[in-house]
Amino acid sequence: MLGDGYFEVPMNSHDAIVIGAGQSGLAAAHALAAQGLRPLVLEAGDEPVGSWPLYYDSLTLFSPLGTAHFPA
Numbered sequence: 743m744l745g746d747g748y749f750e751v752p753m754n755s756h757d758a759i760v761i762g763a764g765q766s767g768l769a770a771a772h773a774l775a776a777q778g779l780r781p782l783v784l785e786a787g788d789e790p791v792g793s794w795p796l797y798y799d800s801l802t803l804f805s806p807l808g809t810a811h812f813p814a
């Protein structure tokens with residue numbers, strides 16, 4: 743770790759970089775890993791949860807599973 747939240751990552755340790763660990767980023771990382779690639783997921787927030795927690799104070803999920811399929 744270099745300090746102030748910065749990390750040194752060896753350039754040959756990953757095949758792809760995914761920016762953001764929301765639904766799209768996690769699904770993309772899953773698809774890359776399924777192809778045998780080694781993705782590095784970079785998330786600006788403290789957790790890999792995307793924007794969901796910012797919408798409402800008490801909501802976790804209100805879509806039926808069949809309409810919000812998550813591939814990972």
Ligand SMILES: Cc1cc2nc3c(=O)[nH]c(=O)nc-3n(C[C@H](O)[C@H](O)[C@H](O)COP(=O)(O)OP(=O)(O)OC[C@H]3O[C@@H](n4cnc5c(N)ncnc54)[C@H](O)[C@@H]3O)c2cc1C
Pocket residue numbers: 761762763764765766767784785786787790791792793794797804805809810
């Ligand atoms: C009011 C509202 C209600 C919704 N209701 C539903 C619902 O009921 N059901 C449903 O399925 N969908 C719903 N959606 C849509 C759903 O929330 C989004 O489609 C989904 O969150 C998009 O996922 P995403 O991964 O593309 O983006 P996000 O969830 O926004 O994730 C992006 C991630 O990238 C990170 N990031 C951004 N910039 C950088 C950077 N430069 N470096 C590193 N990390 C970065 C962010 O911190 C974030 O974690 C709703 C959306 C809104 C606005």
